[in-house]
């Protein structure tokens with residue numbers, strides 16, 4: 208039986224085994240999918256060892272997404288652009304690294320009926336999570352894509368890194384004063400500490416949607432902010448989690464698993 212796992216540290220909390228078990232059931236494929244806790248200092252040694260041991264593929268989660276890219280024999284263009292790998296696919300001589308996060312977000316937005324084309328889009332945060340979604344967002348043709356961050360240098364660096372894909376406007380949160388957006392995506396990790404970035408008032412245009420890459424308790428602060436700021440709908444990142452897993456599943460098995468059942472079962476949050 209083919210063997211897969213999600214690699215992280217910690218990783219016991221990961222929902223990926225549940226998601227892939229459901230996909231396997233729904234597509235009639237027999238596979239194993241577990242969790243592997245690998246400490247950062249052991250990653251460089253473990254990744255080739257797992258290849259030699261015959262494993263078929265991995266998802267990669269925090270804190271390894273950037274480091275694992277250097278351990279692949281090749282990376283896909285979208286993973287190179289994201290500067291991170293979340294999926295390892297077995298090749299003839301080593302791992303191919305891919306990144307399905309951005310595609311997962313775009314699929315989720317489509318399912319939710321959230322339009323990016325010709326809309327003013329704001330991404331909050333300029334770390335690894337933001338970087339993973341900027342390429343697909345730019346390719347979706349927004350009227351404007353602004354990246355704002357607490358540390359002012361990181362958005363500038365991202366604008367340089369993505370110049371070949373499209374125009375990215377770097378801002379600090381403070382400099383957003385007076386702007387209005389149709390879609391605000393929270394890609395900061397502030398929710399894990401129970402907070403959100405300090406933002407000016409009036410950021411949401413009439414009918415604007417708010418989307419959070421976080422889910423569970425980490426989603427609550429941004430959801431509260433978005434509701435108070437007048438968002439038409441507020442979404443957590445569970446749909447993206449499911450859809451990025453579906454994209455990885457398709458890369459490994461050549462079959463697109465249905466996601467509607469899992470989406471309904473988990474009921475990704477809409478606070479409005």
Ligand code: ATR
Pocket residue numbers: 331332333334335336337356357358361394395396397400402403404405
């Ligand atoms: P991830 O992989 O989750 O993106 P990261 O690369 O460490 O993690 O990036 C975390 C992001 O959340 C950064 O944009 C960070 O802002 P800074 O670059 O200014 O540090 C942002 N962030 C985390 N906690 C925050 C807080 N309390 N307020 C505002 N931004 C925060």
